[in-house]
Amino acid sequence: MKRISGTSKALIAAVALSLAVISGASAEPLMMNGAGATFPYPLYSKWFYEYSNANPGVKFNYQSIGSGGGIKQITTGTVDFGATDAPMSEEEMGKLPGAILHIPTAIGAVVVVYNLDKVESGLKLTPDLLAGIFLGKITRWNDPKIAELNKTVTLPNADIVVAHRSDGSGTTDIFTNYLAAVNTEWRAKIGHGKSVNWPVGLGGKGNEGVAGVVKQTPGALGYVELAYAKQNKMKVAALRNKEGNFVSPTLEATSAAAAGVAKSMPDDFRVSLVDAPGKESWPISGLTWILVYKDQKNEARGKAMVQFLKWAVKDGQKMEAALDYAALPKAVADKVDKALRQITSKGKSLY
Amino acid sequence: MAARSGKITKDFVFEKASAFFASVVLFLAVLLFAVLLRESIPALRKFGASFLVTGTWDPVLERFGALPFLFGTLVSSFLALLIAVPLSVGAAIFINEFAPPWLKAPVSLLAELLAAIPSVIYGLWGIFVLVPILRDGLMKPLTKYLGWIPLFKGPVYGPSMLAAGVLLAIMIIPFILSVSREVLATIPQRQKEAVLSLGGTRWEMIRIVIGQHCIPGIFGATVLGLGRALGETMAVTMVIGNRPEIFASLFQQGYSMAAVIANEFAEAGGLQLSSLVLIGLLLMLLTLVVNFAAKGMLSKMVARASRGI
Numbered sequence: 001m002k003r004i005s006g007t008s009k010a011l012i013a014a015v016a017l018s019l020a021v022i023s024g025a026s027a028e029p030l031m032m033n034g035a036g037a038t039f040p041y042p043l044y045s046k047w048f049y050e051y052s053n054a055n056p057g058v059k060f061n062y063q064s065i066g067s068g069g070g071i072k073q074i075t076t077g078t079v080d081f082g083a084t085d086a087p088m089s090e091e092e093m094g095k096l097p098g099a100i101l102h103i104p105t106a107i108g109a110v111v112v113v114y115n116l117d118k119v120e121s122g123l124k125l126t127p128d129l130l131a132g133i134f135l136g137k138i139t140r141w142n143d144p145k146i147a148e149l150n151k152t153v154t155l156p157n158a159d160i161v162v163a164h165r166s167d168g169s170g171t172t173d174i175f176t177n178y179l180a181a182v183n184t185e186w187r188a189k190i191g192h193g194k195s196v197n198w199p200v201g202l203g204g205k206g207n208e209g210v211a212g213v214v215k216q217t218p219g220a221l222g223y224v225e226l227a228y229a230k231q232n233k234m235k236v237a238a239l240r241n242k243e244g245n246f247v248s249p250t251l252e253a254t255s256a257a258a259a260g261v262a263k264s265m266p267d268d269f270r271v272s273l274v275d276a277p278g279k280e281s282w283p284i285s286g287l288t289w290i291l292v293y294k295d296q297k298n299e300a301r302g303k304a305m306v307q308f309l310k311w312a313v314k315d316g317q318k319m320e321a322a323l324d325y326a327a328l329p330k331a332v333a334d335k336v337d338k339a340l341r342q343i344t345s346k347g348k349s350l351y
Numbered sequence: 352m353a354a355r356s357g358k359i360t361k362d363f364v365f366e367k368a369s370a371f372f373a374s375v376v377l378f379l380a381v382l383l384f385a386v387l388l389r390e391s392i393p394a395l396r397k398f399g400a401s402f403l404v405t406g407t408w409d410p411v412l413e414r415f416g417a418l419p420f421l422f423g424t425l426v427s428s429f430l431a432l433l434i435a436v437p438l439s440v441g442a443a444i445f446i447n448e449f450a451p452p453w454l455k456a457p458v459s460l461l462a463e464l465l466a467a468i469p470s471v472i473y474g475l476w477g478i479f480v481l482v483p484i485l486r487d488g489l490m491k492p493l494t495k496y497l498g499w500i501p502l503f504k505g506p507v508y509g510p511s512m513l514a515a516g517v518l519l520a521i522m523i524i525p526f527i528l529s530v531s532r533e534v535l536a537t538i539p540q541r542q543k544e545a546v547l548s549l550g551g552t553r554w555e556m557i558r559i560v561i562g563q564h565c566i567p568g569i570f571g572a573t574v575l576g577l578g579r580a581l582g583e584t585m586a587v588t589m590v591i592g593n594r595p596e597i598f599a600s601l602f603q604q605g606y607s608m609a610a611v612i613a614n615e616f617a618e619a620g621g622l623q624l625s626s627l628v629l630i631g632l633l634l635m636l637l638t639l640v641v642n643f644a645a646k647g648m649l650s651k652m653v654a655r656a657s658r659g660i
Contacts, residue, residue: 068618161508166593166610168410168618191411194618202510202604203593205614212478212589217509 029056030304035063036070036083039108039170039225040288043325044083047316051308058304067170068194074100074291080301082291085170086194087270101343102269102289103309104336105316107258107326109226110175110284111249112237115214116141116156121235124149124246127275127283130239131183133160133221135190136200141219156219163213163222166203168194174286175223178274182283223284226254227324241283242275253282254326262331269336285326292343299345306343306350313337384635391629393622402629408595410615415626417633419595423512423605424634427587428580430516430601431523436573439524443531444557459532466525474589477518482509482590485517490602504600510592513601518590519583523576530575534568535561567652574645581638584609608634 029052034044041064048060065073067084074082075095087102112130114123125133129145132138138145142155165172176192190196202217204210207228214220214234221237226249229236238246247253260278261271273285290309296302313333320327328336341351394402398415405416446458486509494505538560546556584607592604593614608630616627 066617068620072620159506159508166588167614193411195410195615195623197407197409197411198594201594202508203606203614205588205593209589213510216478216483 029059030301032058032060032081032301032304032308033062033079034060034070034081034083034290035065035073035079036291037067037085037170037288038064039085040083040106040325042227043106043320043323046319046323047312050319051311051316055307058308060308066168068168070291074293080292080305083289084291085286085288086173087272087289088291096293099294101292101294101339103292103313103339104269104287104328104332105290105312106288106320107254107273107328108171108174108286108288109249109251109254109257109282109326110171110178110223110286111226111229112221112223112239112284113211113214113229113234114221114237115218115235117218119150119153119155119235122248123153123235123237124240125237126240127178127182131179131186134162134164134179134198134200135183135186136162158219161213161217161220162198162201163204163210163217163220164198164201165195165206165210165223167205167209169206170194170286170288171207171223171225172196174274174284177272177286178284181272181275226251226326230324239283241279241281242277243279243281245279247280247282249282249284251321251324251326253280254285255329257281257283257285258287258326258332259329262329262335265332265335267339269339294342294344296343296345296350299348299350302343302345303350306340309340310337310351313340384632387628387632387635391625391632394625394629397622398626402626403633406595406597408611410619410623413622415623417608417626417630419597420606420608420611420630421633421637422597423515423591424581424607424609424637426512427515427519427591427605427607428577430512431519431580432573432577434517434520435524435527435576436569438520439527439572439576440531440569442524443528443535444561447532447535448553448557459529462525462528465521466529470522470583470586471589473518473522474586477514477586477590478510481518481521482514485509485511485514489513494602501599502601504598505602507602508592508604510590510604511602512591512598512605515587515591515605515607516601518586519580522583522586523579526579527569527572527576530572531565531569534565534572537568538564567649570645570652571649574642574649577641577645578638581641582609582634584613588613608637 041062044062048062052059067086070082070084071088071092073079077097085108088100093100112125116123126149129138139160140157141160142157147155173192173194176190176196180187180192190199202213204213204222207224210222210224211228211232211234214222224234236249238248240246256278257273257276260276260281261273265271269287269289271287273287275283276285292305296305313328313336317327317333341349343350394415398405402415402417403421404418406418407414407416408419446455450458486507490507490511490513493503494507497503498505542560543556546559551559587607588610591607591610593606593610594604595606595611598605612627612631615623619627
């Protein structure tokens, strides 16, 4: 008898448990799916974790498949949001089923790194010198034009080994955008894009690939993301910005670039920050965006998205510096917050 | 009677099921080819046969040609064979014919372990160990003294066609080595003893018996290695320099077909994507051609070898 009652107890417990699971299912968290850029992935992971902890009703699933992939996924509507390091082109936007919003979430910087034994961080370069090096016109470290700017250091009589990304990337897009903005020859001959026809240099796959070439090759010079250079303690060059000041790449200098264009920030936020005005501005900076449709088909999902984005441009910004991202300046964050009011579902604002 | 018909039904089911599995394999191969062809149509239309002989790869102006990648894939793979075949055949002869028994097991175990290392590990090792050694120990001195030969022309950076060839050679040695050893093991002991009993030296024994017997097998092993070298992606892209240009010098950079697909596929769109798929299709055709040619040569060799005996 006892044994039977034991069994039935277990049965009751099992039924109760399965009931609990079923009732739990009705309150299952909303899973928001996203895909896109790899650059902001560490930041977004942190955001999703913190936000879901505070709001257990929403969970996120983000695939960092690259900006191009993010744009493809949001165009076909397989994800709730996309993410990209390069604003969508008019052509890409023409393929969309509805109007889309570019929501800036962070600012990234691309920095010039090099490997010279006797030269510490802070080698000075001008935009034309940098373009000349990447065009293959300036090939020696002791070129008089470089020496003139860096009188305090001895530059070796050695080849400059140029390193660039071999994979298509937002980092390359920002970097080539910068070169095209500051140098007419680069603009005419090479142009800009996620991958370009490099006149010289070695290709490395990913930031780690470029960093690998630079670290392993004496006399090498390349470009990587600021966070990557910082975390790996690489030597970085100072660049002359639009106002004529030599600035070193820092998070503050990157934010300053966004502040420099804050006044002229277009309403759709599709703006390039390269060669931005402002005394302290680091010239090779760029926004990274989350892409969401203005008209949300599903009200609950749309609402969750808007609430998250509201949080991201306010509370989320405080987490940026710790992960080596530059936060949006307040003026820009306020403007983004206002833009979120445009997201609607069946004509109703979800803000 | 009932049991018999049951058996027949079972056989029937088994036959159809296995035929289905076989057709799945065939279907997958055809599907793969069809999809590659369909996706590469825009590039085929735009560039046609000139795709094969154009040396430009410009994603901004959307001008694409496969020549530097074809060149890089073929040169790095044949360079790898040039290094790997004598090394692995020599090693196989030593292990099978000369090595004391206590040495055989560890050497062959280590060789098999080499085959199990993922290619990205080879690539990292290439960047951090092999490339600096080649650069400072081989390429710099060679350029200094023999730089007038186009093959050894500087400047020396490190990542290069040579580095890719050497790394590929290391990666395919285990394959060629183990197949060569299998082939050598098939030589009848009596034939070897016959040569020795006639007063032949060990060298003569190897030259005569192996030359007669093993050339087709070793050739087969070589093709196996070549197949692997042609398709290798990660390790090559990490050391070849990823530069879509053609240089006579082995010390300059190159690019391979598999590497450009791996590098650019994720962010490509439009004509660039189509061109990358077309390169994939070409790579598939290239491996098919190599395999068929090898099969043809192999059967001729086998015929000749059996006639010789």
